Amino acid sequence: MTNSGSSIIQSQDMVKKIYFPRLIIPLSKAVVGLIDFGITIGILVVLMFYYQIPPAKTIILAPVFMLFGMISALGVGIWLSALTVRFRDFQYVVPFFVQIGLYLTPVAYPAELVSTRIPTWAESIYYLNPMAGVVQGFRWSIFGGQAPSNMIFISFSVVLLIFISGLMYFKKVESEMADYV
Numbered sequence: 240m241t242n243s244g245s246s247i248i249q250s251q252d253m254v255k256k257i258y259f260p261r262l263i264i265p266l267s268k269a270v271v272g273l274i275d276f277g278i279t280i281g282i283l284v285v286l287m288f289y290y291q292i293p294p295a296k297t298i299i300l301a302p303v304f305m306l307f308g309m310i311s312a313l314g315v316g317i318w319l320s321a322l323t324v325r326f327r328d329f330q331y332v333v334p335f336f337v338q339i340g341l342y343l344t345p346v347a348y349p350a351e352l353v354s355t356r357i358p359t360w361a362e363s364i365y366y367l368n369p370m371a372g373v374v375q376g377f378r379w380s381i382f383g384g385q386a387p388s389n390m391i392f393i394s395f396s397v398v399l400l401i402f403i404s405g406l407m408y409f410k411k412v413e414s415e416m417a418d419y420v
Contacts, residue, residue, distance in 0.1 A: 242268040243316025247324050247416060254416055261413050262406075265320040269313050276305075283381075295383030304377035307398050311369045314402030321409045324416050343368050350375040354388060366393040369401060 243265035247254060250264050287294065323329040343365075345353065350371060354362055366372055372394025375387045 242271065243313070243320050246316075247320050248327070248330065261416055262317070262409060265316045266313065269309070269316055272312060273309065292382070294381055295379075297380045297383060299380075301377060301380040304373055304380055307395055308370070308373045308377065310402050311373060311398045314369075314398065314405045317405035317409050318401065321405070321412050325412065340368070340370065344370045345374050345378075349378075350387070351385060354390075362388075362390055363393060366390040367397055369394050369398040373398070 246264045246268045247261065254261060254264075286292075319329060319333060323333075353365055357365065372387065372391030376391050379385070379387050
């Protein structure tokens with residue numbers, strides 16, 4: 240996501256000289272993140288084998304959550320790449336927002352901790368974070384435990400909204416990118 244945000248500015252010489260579908264640039268940066276994710280999954284499998292932790296029966300749903308994670312990262316990356324072309328300061332603000340997003344996403348803590356301590360209306364606001372439902376669902380699909388709440392559908396809706404609106408905005412500003420870069 241962060242690499243996609245500044246990808247068009249980093250490739251500005253190519254954008255100015257030739258015409259090609261500029262959406263390829265942020266998508267290529269996202270594929271690199273997918274390779275990193277694959278290596279991380281390999282390490283997870285080795286650690287689960289070493290500590291003799293069997294995967295849950297719900298592991299068959301892990302690709303669904305991986306897909307939503309990739310769509311979320313692509314959507315935000317496409318938005319950021321289109322906005323960074325026009326507003327150059329976005330490339331300096333993105334790492335700050337990524338760090339805040341890390342604390343708002345249940346990576347280091349279980350999502351059940353949030354669900355049990357806040358009211359239902361606040362929980363629905365919490366799941367407006369697109370990665371909250373993705374991380375919770377991915378963790379459940381691999382390790383089992385308590386099934387994720389229906390609130391993850393809010394996160395999935397936000398993921399699709401970000402991705403579709405990002406594509407639409409990118410297409411809108413794509414013809415002007417060479418002028419701004």
